[in-house]
Amino acid sequence: MDTIDEYLIKIEDFPKLLTTLLKEKVVSKIIGAKVRVDKKTQKEDRFTISPELYEKPEDISGFPLTNLIAYGYARTDSAAKFLHKSVNGALKEKVGLIARPCDTRGIIELVKIRQVNLDNLFIIAFEDRGMVINVSRQIKKMNDIDPTKVVKEKIGDKGLILKFEDGSTKEVGLDIAENCTRCVRKVPVVADLGISDLILPIDSDEIILKVYSTKGEELVEKSKINKKPLPDDMKTKDAEKLKEIREIALAKRAKDLEEWDKLSQEEKMIKLQACTMCGMCIRGCPVCYCVDCILTKKRKAKTINKETYQLTRIAHVADRCVECGNCDNNCPTHLPLSLYFQSLNDSFKEKFGYNAGESLEDIPFRSGKAISEMEL
Ligand code: SF4
Ligand code: SF4
Ligand code: SF4
Numbered sequence: 001m002d003t004i005d006e007y008l009i010k011i012e013d014f015p016k017l018l019t020t021l022l023k024e025k026v027v028s029k030i031i032g033a034k035v036r037v038d039k040k041t042q043k044e045d046r047f048t049i050s051p052e053l054y055e056k057p058e059d060i061s062g063f064p065l066t067n068l069i070a071y072g073y074a075r076t077d078s079a080a081k082f083l084h085k086s087v088n089g090a091l092k093e094k095v096g097l098i099a100r101p102c103d104t105r106g107i108i109e110l111v112k113i114r115q116v117n118l119d120n121l122f123i124i125a126f127e128d129r130g131m132v133i134n135v136s137r138q139i140k141k142m143n144d145i146d147p148t149k150v151v152k153e154k155i156g157d158k159g160l161i162l163k164f165e166d167g168s169t170k171e172v173g174l175d176i177a178e179n180c181t182r183c184v185r186k187v188p189v190v191a192d193l194g195i196s197d198l199i200l201p202i203d204s205d206e207i208i209l210k211v212y213s214t215k216g217e218e219l220v221e222k223s224k225i226n227k228k229p230l231p232d233d234m235k236t237k238d239a240e241k242l243k244e245i246r247e248i249a250l251a252k253r254a255k256d257l258e259e260w261d262k263l264s265q266e267e268k269m270i271k272l273q274a275c276t277m278c279g280m281c282i283r284g285c286p287v288c289y290c291v292d293c294i295l296t297k298k299r300k301a302k303t304i305n306k307e308t309y310q311l312t313r314i315a316h317v318a319d320r321c322v323e324c325g326n327c328d329n330n331c332p333t334h335l336p337l338s339l340y341f342q343s344l345n346d347s348f349k350e351k352f353g354y355n356a357g358e359s360l361e362d363i364p365f366r367s368g369k370a371i372s373e374m375e376l
């Protein structure tokens with residue numbers, strides 16, 4: 001996306017943008033984030049982030065920004081899914097949200113099927129290397145790390161880096177989710193403001209703020225946030241880093257899909273037998289939007305087998321799949337769901353020139369309008 005301005009701001013000042021959104025009544029609700037509190041110990045678990053709805057400026061005292069960038073929302077939650085499920089797609093009210101690039105792609109697809117009103121949204125989106133999932137569980141197994149001493153996190157070239165309260169830092173050997181390693185769309189497709197930490201060292205107390213829209217520009221001014229123009233050399237470095245990350249993802253995607261394509265249809269079908277019909281992939285999918293899911297009904301009535309269950313789901317969402325990886329990340333039997341979808345998406349791109357989540361102008365190729373325009 002083209003930027004109007006780019007700044008450096010203090011990470012601790014980020015919540016000012018959110019409180020201004022509510023104070024100035026730009027939106028009536030914000031889909032924000034909170035660190036989950038462990039029920040047993042009543043201690044905060046900084047590695048597990050949940051979406052949280054804010055309606056009053058005074059409710060926003062801080063914001064787990066670096067946590068959200070590094071870990072995303074836990075389990076099946078995502079900003080796009082929460083927007084659709086819990087705020088009715090902002091169809092009738094103004095809503096602010098903090099989104100990943102794949103959330104913005106999901107929003108584009110949900111707008112096309114009239115599940116979201118884009119005009120009612122104020123979007124702050126990340127430039128994204130990807131997220132490391134299930135960190136809380138994995139850190140607990142590491143004897144050399146005290147999770148209570150962690151004060152900051154960042155995704156670097158070798159995965160997750162943690163900063164501790166004594167100022168030391170450590171690469172902990174946890175890499176981004178498999179789907180994210182193949183994601184080549186690391187920037188938002190629609191947003192008012194952008195946030196990036198790609199080129200900033202973990203020691204930095206600053207973050208890059210990108211202004212994409214006049215709405216965003218007005219909000220930054222009204223917030224009176226302290227900001228420094230981003231120097232030109234940092235702009236160049238940021239663009240080069242994005243290019244480098246994208247090229248790595250492109251190469252990984254090509255390699256993985258080449259391997260995937262070597263499998264026969266039968267082998268791909270056999271993999272589906274691992275499906276337990278648990279429904280986690282449906283719960284996490286931002287573009288699975290039916291309130292009354294036919295697959296859930298059939299599963300409960302025991303009138304569907306696992307292959308048909310999963311093949312039907314793939315058929316339902318394939319042309320809308322924005323490759324967020326939420327299904328893949330949550331599948332308890334580790335079915336390579338993102339490979340099924342990414343391989344299909346590449347075929348759709350080749351045959352129909354369609355790339356889900358890219359633009360509001362692209363007409364889904366299974367829509368009545370697209371079919372009526374086809375030369376049969
Ligand atoms: S799928 Fe892409 S946009 Fe979504 S979290 Fe992963 S890297 Fe980010
Ligand atoms: S999450 Fe995995 S096991 Fe559960 S229904 Fe989806 S594909 Fe099947
Ligand atoms: S099918 Fe999977 S990868 Fe595609 S949008 Fe849904 S959850 Fe994301």
